[in-house]
Amino acid sequence: MNDSERAMLLSVHPRFATAILAGSKTVEVRRQRVAAPAGTPVLLYATAPTMALVGMARIASVRVGSPKEVWSAHRTQTGITRREYDAYMDGATQASGLTLENPVSFDEPVSLSALRAAGTFHPPQSYRYLRSADLRQVSEAGPAVGSALRKVLPDAVHV
DSSP: OGGGGGGEEEOOHHHHHHHHHSSSOOOEESSSSOOTTOOOOEEEEETTTTTTTEEEEEEEEEEEEHHHHHHHHGGGGGOOHHHHHHHTTTTSSSSEEEEEEEEEEEEEEEEEHHHHSOOOOOSSSSEEEHHHHHHHHHHHOHHHHHHHHHHOTTTTOOO
């Protein structure tokens, strides 16, 4: 399987998931180096209290640098204040700014219980990659997710 047959599962606070899907937050920041090619699909998992897959987007680009460099490049697109950013990045030596595009909200969010009923599912602390077997499992848990994934990863999701 190559990189074009995987998706990123990204855990975000519900406030940020809503902003990403609304298009008002176009850059998600992470405390570590993220190496994902442009075009990678991103499934958005909204953490507690939502605890559901709520939508998806695509990575347009990733900028890796010091926390200061990433803030300088993306501050107006992050949807957070400088104080929030500094608190989040405290102690980090590297940061990544994931520019997201083409956000799509799922008509029916897929709850954590539905995801777990379809198989072994563990939301990541930050992010992880899903390959074919994981993507099939997630697709089976929610029709909206399966439909969206088949559009962007037809070879990886055979449901």
